[in-house]
Amino acid sequence: MTLRLYDTATRAVREFVPVTPGQVGIYHCGLTVQGPPHLGHIRKEVTFDVLRRWFEFRGYCVTLVANITDIDDKVLAKETEQDEPWWSIAYANERALHAAYAALGCLAPTYEPRATGHIPEMVELMAQLIERGHAYPADDGSGDVYFDVRSWPDYGALSHQRLDDMEPATDAAARGKRDPRDFALWKGHKEGEPVTASWPTPWGRGRPGWHLECSAMVGKYLGDEFDIHGGGLDLRFPHHENELAQSTAAGRPFARYWMHNAMLNLDGEKMSKSVGSPLLVSEVVKRFRPIDVRYYLVAPHYRSVIEFTEAALQEAATAFQRIEGYVVRATEVTAGVDPATGEPDPDFTAAMDDDLAVPAALAALQGSVREGNKLLVDGDSPALAANLAGVRRMLGLLGLDPLDPGWQDSGPDRSAEVVDGLVTALLDQRHDARARRDFAAADAIRDRLREAGVEVEDTPQGPRWTVAG
RNA sequence: GGUGGAGUGGCCGAGAGGCGAGGCAACGGACUGCAAAUCCGUCUACGAGGGUUCAAAUCCCUUCUCCACCUCCA
Structure with a gap:
């Protein structure tokens, strides 16, 4: 039985073959900590949490790295807006993100590197790119360093776009770019920006462009070639395209598989575009139990758009509570089982192996719950205990075992x-x-x-x- | 202009040529003092129009609507 995953780069479901047998290195783009996380952000988190759990079930040793981009234009903009140091804002939002992870039952990543902690690695990467002729310091003395897209024929490979078909950036002209589509590896320090947001480089003081940190950090922690790079679909271009270009142009093979989760929309459009993003995780969990929210986010396929509605979330909660009801009643009758001993239904396993087909896996799970409810009529029995253990094991693989200690006391206390x-x-x-x-x-x-x-x-x-x- | 994705029953949500996923809701039945829960059963589908095929939600053509990305994005 092999695990197959949809790879955005090749647009095909491919059998997963790790760089190193028995191990898997996953990097997914965490968050630019310019605001507290909303439901869309946490959908990505939950998706990769399930992926990680599935790899572990399949016997892999998982190294999961998710970055924190704690310096960029938007974070700096918040400093002015909120009259508070950018680093304080970034850190507060980072803690809010961690609270959201914990609330929705996401296991902590193996490591969570911060952009500001990896400036030397970025400088090193820029030096490599300049030396190889794929990057250049801006002629205008701004201290900006750009990636030269025309020097890299594979540019556009990930998003399958041709350079000449792309809309040129509107702000390019004034900034000393050789081509309007060249992107900033590094942004020179500007008058009026806080000195705390600048670091010395051979090309002058400045701060990271948006993409460089990921290439630098993934290289440091997962190596020049690693297994899976993930993130939200909106990151495919330009962020991931640029990461791919700058890493491969520096001679690093980079990711073998690219996985992107679909967006969560509100009122027909991407949540981040909605004014005020009302669906902050911290707000939603006041009205819904976190485990129900997680079920809502996990249940659809990760590559399907979720159109958020309150009614759909409520319905998901009802559906999950049916599963939970069985687990609770069966546990009362059997005096408890160890879910680690449970066997997932073969249909569940087959579905998950097929690019994390959670909807089909849930159908198998529902079947087990139905069987369990029938067994429950006759009271305790080895069959009931085995069924309960299996159901809890499957739920656990989705991070949804209601008896997991992490869920206790979560949700509104009534x-x-x-x-x-x-x-x-x-x-x-x-x-x-x-x-x-x-x-x-x-x-x-x-x-x-x-x-x-x-x-x-x-x-x-x-x-x-x-x-x- | 370019690159992708989507439209499925009252609702959510899979599937990607045949054997109609699953859930929620509704209805009927079983169980129950009554409920609840549970079990059994029933019902309603593939945006529109053509075409290919013994067979199309699935392939092809035309068309409508929506979403994402094209240097702020999960």
Whole structure:
């Protein structure tokens, strides 16, 4: 049984063959930490989290690297906007990103390098490119360094575009570029920009262009040739195209497979274009349980666009709760099983091997749940325990095992409301008992409440209660 | 202008020439004191128009609508 993955570069599903047998190196573009993450960002995270879990299930030793781009134009723009140092803004958003990972059950990457921590590696890469004739410092003395796209015949290979068909950048003319499509490896420090956002290079002080950091960091941590490079489909061009060009032009074979997840749209367009991006992860998890949100993001194929609607998310939650209901009931009956001993359904495994066909895998899972529910009628049995372990194993591979400790206490805690409702119900009964002068019954209710830790006092405005203690 | 992707039943969402994924909802039945949950069953499909084929959601042509990217993007 082999694992097949869709490779954006060749536009085909290809059998996965690792650079090093038994190991897989995955790099996916984390985030430019210019704002807190929304549901679209976290969809990418969840996609690669599932990929990673599947590789581990398949016996691979996974090295997962996701970058943090903590310096770029947008981060600097926020400094002015928010009147706060750029590095403080970047760090705050990085922590928000980590909180979102944790909330939605994404395992931590093996490493998460920051762009600002890898300036020497970038300078080294630029020097290689200049030496090989694929990059040049701008003639205008700005300190910018550009990649020379005309010097690299393969430019456009990833996105299958011809250089001459591309729309030229509108800002190119004034910036000392040899060709309008040349992209900045490095941006010279400009008057008015914070000095903290500049680093020395042989070509003057400046800061990374957007693409250079990924090539530098992936090379450092995964090597010149590695297995999978991923990210959102919107990164394919220019970001990944440029990474590919600058890395290969420097003599590095680079990624063997390119994987891109589709966008999550809101009101018919990409979320990042929506004003204010209302679907911040931190907001959504106030209204929906994180595990339900994860199910919603995992359930469609990763290469299908998700049109976000509240109703669809609600429906996903209902669908997941059916699965969860079985897991909880079966666990009560069997006194628990170790999911690590569970066997996934063969259809589940086959689906996942086929470019992570989660929808088909979920169909297999639903079948197992149905079988389990039938077994549940007869109470505990070895068959039920085996089924439960299998279901939990499959759920775990999607990061959706509801009994995983990571999900405990996640989501809105409604217990205070529930306690209030229960106490009120009892106080109503006590009121009725007093109204019919059945003081023995009324006192019995008050005593039961006191035993449970609730003190009741009668006041002219009616009874009030407090949690004793 | 260039490069891709999508349009499937009330809804979500797979599939990519034959044997109609799956879920949610609805309806019928079983179970239940009543519910809930669960199980069994039923129903509704492939944007439009042509064509190829014994057979088309799937291939071809025409057409409509939508989305992404073309140097800010996950």
